[in-house]
Amino acid sequence: xxxxxxxxxxxxxxxxxxxxxxxxxxxxxxxxxxxxxxxxxxxxxxxxxxxxxxxxxxxxxxxxxxxxxxxxxxxxxxxxxxxxxxxxxxxxxxxxxxxxxxxxxxxxxxxxxxx
Amino acid sequence: xxxxxxxxxxxxxxxxxxxxxxxxxxxxxxxxxxxxxxxxxxxxxxxxxxxxxxxxxxxxxxxxxxxxxxxxxxxxxxxxxxxxxxxxxxxxxxxxxxxxxxxxxxxxxxxxxxx
DNA sequence: CAGTATCCCAACCGATACTG
DNA sequence: CAGTATCGGTTGGGATACTG
Numbered sequence: 250x251x252x253x254x255x256x257x258x259x260x261x262x263x264x265x266x267x268x269x270x271x272x273x274x275x276x277x278x279x280x281x282x283x284x285x286x287x288x289x290x291x292x293x294x295x296x297x298x299x300x301x302x303x304x305x306x307x308x309x310x311x312x313x314x315x316x317x318x319x320x321x322x323x324x325x326x327x328x329x330x331x332x333x334x335x336x337x338x339x340x341x342x343x344x345x346x347x348x349x350x351x352x353x354x355x356x357x358x359x360x361x362x363x364x
Numbered sequence: 365x366x367x368x369x370x371x372x373x374x375x376x377x378x379x380x381x382x383x384x385x386x387x388x389x390x391x392x393x394x395x396x397x398x399x400x401x402x403x404x405x406x407x408x409x410x411x412x413x414x415x416x417x418x419x420x421x422x423x424x425x426x427x428x429x430x431x432x433x434x435x436x437x438x439x440x441x442x443x444x445x446x447x448x449x450x451x452x453x454x455x456x457x458x459x460x461x462x463x464x465x466x467x468x469x470x471x472x473x474x475x476x477x478x479x
Numbered sequence: 480c481a482g483t484a485t486c487c488c489a490a491c492c493g494a495t496a497c498t499g
Numbered sequence: 500c501a502g503t504a505t506c507g508g509t510t511g512g513g514a515t516a517c518t519g
Binding site: 406407408419420422423439443444445446447 | 480481482483484
Binding site for chain 2: 350
């Protein structure tokens with residue numbers, strides 16, 4: 250992993266920093282995780298799974314992840330509207346790394362020693 | 365990975381959410397990554413590697429990660445002060461998951477289609 | 480060297496109301 | 500249903516100055 254540190258880590262103002270911030274953001278991880286099972290989810294279903302997210306932040310997060318090429322939006326022009334979100338191939342690759350990490354965190358929370 | 369979604373993801377106000385936020389925070393990931401090579405690093409060295417971090421945020425991040433049991437601080441009582449930080453076994457486990465993720469992100473930044 | 484203390488601004492973000 | 504618009508407060512976080 251030395252390759253990651255030429256002289257620092259993720260140099261400032263580098264595109265990787267931006268992507269890192271999007272993916273690692275409070276709601277970004279939860280949305281990616283929610284979609285990590287492969288099945289497309291509707292807006293309301295994503296919202297239900299990312300417990301606590303506001304409409305505003307959900308919209309913003311989905312737009313950001315979509316423009317990063319990780320999530321895709323598909324709207325069926327019916328009324329009432331039916332919109333689905335799912336991971337792109339890139340998003341699935343990312344989720345492949347993200348899910349084990351989240352599982353570790355879920356498993357180790359509460360075991361912290363607050364010394 | 366179904367186990368992660370009993371009815372939602374990382375239920376609100378759950379300890380796992382807190383740990384998640386600490387680990388995934390802007391500077392948390394960079395500090396963990398900086399320490400992921402195993403060798404203890406001095407304050408100034410951590411700061412150099414997590415390019416762009418302010419003294420305030422570095423102190424806060426290190427304290428948080430330490431109280432989460434992921435990072436340990438060791439101060440040698442000499443003058444001038446010599447302090448080292450390194451990952452705990454738990455921190456190393458976590459880094460084992462984090463590093464591949466960061467490598468993927470570093471590798472895929474810039475390939476985004478900003479449609 | 481390795482921090483702490485203080486000030487202060489900006490952005491994040493939640494709440495609410497409204498719309499196609 | 501699936502959003503957008505607007506407002507306002509809380510807090511993240513930078514700059515600077517100071518200390519053991």
